[in-house]
Amino acid sequence: xxxxxxxxxxxxxxxxxxxxxxxxxxxxxxxxxxxxxxxxxxxxxxxxxxxxxxxxxxxxxxxxxxxxxxxxxxxxxxxxxxxxxxxxxxxxxxxxxxxxxxxxxxxxxxxxxxxxxxxxxxxxxxxxxxxxxxxxxxxxxxxxxxxxxxxxxxxxxxxxxxxxxxxxxxxxxxxxxxxxxxxxxxxxxxxxxxxxxxxxxxxxxxxxxxxxxxxxxxxxxxxxxxxxxxxxxxxxxxxxxxxxxxxxxxxxxxxxxxxxxxxxxxxxxxxxxxxxxxxxxxxxxxxxxxxxxxxxxxxxxxxxxxxxxxxxxxxxxxxxxxxxxxxxxxxxxxxxxxxxxxxxxx
Ligand code: HEM
Numbered sequence: 001x002x003x004x005x006x007x008x009x010x011x012x013x014x015x016x017x018x019x020x021x022x023x024x025x026x027x028x029x030x031x032x033x034x035x036x037x038x039x040x041x042x043x044x045x046x047x048x049x050x051x052x053x054x055x056x057x058x059x060x061x062x063x064x065x066x067x068x069x070x071x072x073x074x075x076x077x078x079x080x081x082x083x084x085x086x087x088x089x090x091x092x093x094x095x096x097x098x099x100x101x102x103x104x105x106x107x108x109x110x111x112x113x114x115x116x117x118x119x120x121x122x123x124x125x126x127x128x129x130x131x132x133x134x135x136x137x138x139x140x141x142x143x144x145x146x147x148x149x150x151x152x153x154x155x156x157x158x159x160x161x162x163x164x165x166x167x168x169x170x171x172x173x174x175x176x177x178x179x180x181x182x183x184x185x186x187x188x189x190x191x192x193x194x195x196x197x198x199x200x201x202x203x204x205x206x207x208x209x210x211x212x213x214x215x216x217x218x219x220x221x222x223x224x225x226x227x228x229x230x231x232x233x234x235x236x237x238x239x240x241x242x243x244x245x246x247x248x249x250x251x252x253x254x255x256x257x258x259x260x261x262x263x264x265x266x267x268x269x270x271x272x273x274x275x276x277x278x279x280x281x282x283x284x285x286x287x288x289x290x291x292x293x294x295x296x297x298x299x300x301x302x303x304x305x306x307x308x309x310x311x312x313x314x315x316x317x318x319x320x321x322x323x324x325x326x327x328x329x330x331x332x333x334x335x336x337x338x339x340x341x342x343x344x345x346x
Contacts, residue, residue, distance in 0.1 A: 020049030078182030089280035306333035
């Protein structure tokens with residue numbers, strides 16, 4: 001049996017790992033939408049640690065998040081869809097991710113050729129050994145996109161390119177931040193971004209669309225997006241709004257200690273990858289969350305997040321669903337400033 005002391009120590013080391021790998025998203029004291037893409041696999045050093053060297057990221061939440069995904073998929077089949085013309089792209093996505101895992105985690109993950117189109121996949125963390133023939137659905141226990149999303153923390157959407165447009169025609173998305181994959185599947189990239197304020201006027205989405213249509217294989221790109229979330233809740237899809245929506249009201253009533261524990265900065269690291277065989281675009285969404293009370297332990301993050309939240313224009317705060325408590329979050333962070341040491345006497 002694990003003692004309370006062991007539990008506390010384990011929690012602390014997990015917290016330390018999550019802070020050290022947190023992709024803090026704010027480059028300035030002010031945040032606006034932009035086509036903020038940059039080449040992937042570049043190391044970013046932060047005041048707390050580093051992130052960014054791999055396209056897929058495994059951390060101490062691996063098993064817990066995969067378990068949550070399995071429960072969500074079992075309860076709601078609309079979180080997974082592969083339109084018939086996307087079957088080749090699903091294989092391409094699975095295979096690309098196996099290669100990425102093998103490259104990033106060679107000790108635990110291996111993809112080996114065993115013959116023409118024959119492969120052995122080993123995931124040492126989950127104890128999986130799977131022989132398969134590329135493109136042959138009878139050699140896998142599950143549809144390929146679903147199979148690989150049971151082994152990565154990322155959500156995945158696949159976009160088909162036709163008639164000079166991109167369409168979200170496949171995916172497994174269980175951790176959506178206030179949108180519905182089931183509703184969006186089959187929609188175009190431009191339609192999906194219809195509800196986002198400002199971006200039409202500022203050309204952000206049309207530029208992103210042009211950029212994505214020209215994306216080349218083996219040149220992955222990435223961007224970040226962010227919001228605030230109450231509690232460590234990954235699944236904030238529109239379908240579950242009745243479960244999480246009321247928290248946006250009730251969080252205003254809690255005391256400061258509870259506020260700092262429950263309000264999280266939620267950051268998505270999104271990768272954009274042209275798949276080499278099918279030509280589809282793979283969109284990976286990896287979600288990270290850090291409670292304000294932990295964010296505040298890194299002083300440059302505390303100061304900057306307070307500035308961004310206080311300054312964010314109301315239409316953006318409204319769209320992000322944080323309008324009712326962002327001022328308090330900014331003030332909470334300001335109040336969490338470390339107390340200067342008391343002056344010592346002469
Ligand atoms: C939301 C930009 C790629 C799906 C947004 C928002 C921005 C944005 C600025 C608003 C976010 C917020 O305030 O929290 C971009 C850019 C991209 C990109 C610049 C590429 C360079 C994609 C792709 C997908 C996607 C490939 C495919 C699924 C969404 C969805 C939303 C969203 C579903 C929420 C829309 C809603 O409110 O219903 N995006 N995005 N984005 N984006 Fe993208």
